[in-house]
Amino acid sequence: MGTVGNSTDGIAGERRQLINVAYRLLGSASEAEDAVQDAYAHWYGLPRSRREEILSPGAWLTTVTGRICLDLLGSARARRERYVGAWLPEPLPDRAEWDHAGGSDPADQIVLDESVVMAFLVVLESMTPAERVAFVLHDVFRYPFAEIADVLGRTPAACKQLAASARRRAGVARAPVTATDRADVVRDVKEAWETKDIAALVGLLDPAAVMTADGGGAVGTVLRPVEGGERIAQYMVAIADRAPGLELLERSVNGVPGLVARHAGVVMTVASFDVGDGCVTRIWVVRNPEKLRPWTRRG
Structure with missing residues (x-):
C-alpha cells in the first residue's frame, strides 16, 4: 500500500x-x-x-x-x-x-x-x-x-x-452522462425552479424520479423520500414559495454539476442529481448544517 x-x-x-x-x-x-x-x-x-x-x-x-x-x-x-x-x-x-x-x-x-x-x-x-x-x-x-x-x-x-x-x-453501469449534458439538465432545473414552473420541472424529471433529503433533525425537511416527478416538482415549488430571497447557484457537488441554495449569504441546501436519458432520475438534498460545514465561509 x-x-x-x-x-x-x-x-x-x-x-x-x-x-x-x-x-x-x-x-x-x-x-x-x-x-x-x-x-x-x-x-x-x-x-x-x-x-x-x-x-x-x-x-x-x-x-x-x-x-x-x-x-x-x-x-x-x-x-x-x-x-x-x-x-x-x-x-x-x-x-x-x-x-x-x-x-x-x-x-x-x-x-x-x-x-x-x-x-x-x-x-x-x-x-x-x-x-x-x-x-x-x-x-x-x-x-x-x-x-x-x-x-x-x-x-x-x-x-x-x-x-x-x-x-x-x-449493479450494471449505465451509459455515462457527459459533464456538459449533466450541466445542461441541472441548469434547466435551476431555471424552472426559480420561475416556479411546475410543468417545466415535470418535463425535466423522470416520472419515477426519487428525491431524498437529509436534515438530520436539525432543520425542517421531508423525512421520507418523495417519489414521482410530479410530486417532486410540486414539492420544489412549495419550497421556493416558503423561502423568498433564496439564491440558487450552479456549483460542483462531489465533482459533478449540482445546485447550492443560499440565503443571506449562508449555504442552506446542497443538491446532487443523477441524470439519465436527458432527465433527472434521483435528487439528493443535504440540509443538515453539520454536513454543510465544508461549504461555510466560502463564496
Whole structure:
C-alpha cells in the first residue's frame, strides 16, 4: 500500500491519501479526518524501536485507518437507526469554485472523481462494512487482496469474494452522462425552479424520479423520500414559495454539476442529481448544517 521513508515528513505525506480512502469508506469528511487522526495517534503511540521495524509506514497507516473505518461502519448502522430522517453522505465542494484560502479543511484534501459522486456513495451505503472496505480498497484504490486481508482479518480469497459481492450490489453501469449534458439538465432545473414552473420541472424529471433529503433533525425537511416527478416538482415549488430571497447557484457537488441554495449569504441546501436519458432520475438534498460545514465561509 505504498512505501515511504520512515521519517516524520514521509508519515505526514500519507495524510492526503488516507483522508481520501477514509472519506470513500465513511461518506463523511469530518469522520474521515477523525479516523486518520486516530491512526496517526496509534503510530506515534508505538515505541520508537517498533516504528523503526516497520518497513512501510504508509501501508501500516492504511491498514490501521481501514480497521478504524471498518469499526465505525459497524457501529454506523445503530447510529443511523437513531438518525432523524434519511442519512446521506456529506457533500463536498470544489475548492476551485469557492473563496476559501489555506486548504486546511479535510474536504479540500479529497480528490473529486467518479468514486465520490453522490450516486456512487449512496450505492456504497448498501454494502456491508466488509464488502465496502474490500470494494473501495481494491476497485477504487487498486490495493491487492493480500494487503486488504490484513485490514479485514480474512483470507485474500475471502476478500476477493467480498469485493465481487459488492460489485453485484453496485449493479450494471449505465451509459455515462457527459459533464456538459449533466450541466445542461441541472441548469434547466435551476431555471424552472426559480420561475416556479411546475410543468417545466415535470418535463425535466423522470416520472419515477426519487428525491431524498437529509436534515438530520436539525432543520425542517421531508423525512421520507418523495417519489414521482410530479410530486417532486410540486414539492420544489412549495419550497421556493416558503423561502423568498433564496439564491440558487450552479456549483460542483462531489465533482459533478449540482445546485447550492443560499440565503443571506449562508449555504442552506446542497443538491446532487443523477441524470439519465436527458432527465433527472434521483435528487439528493443535504440540509443538515453539520454536513454543510465544508461549504461555510466560502463564496
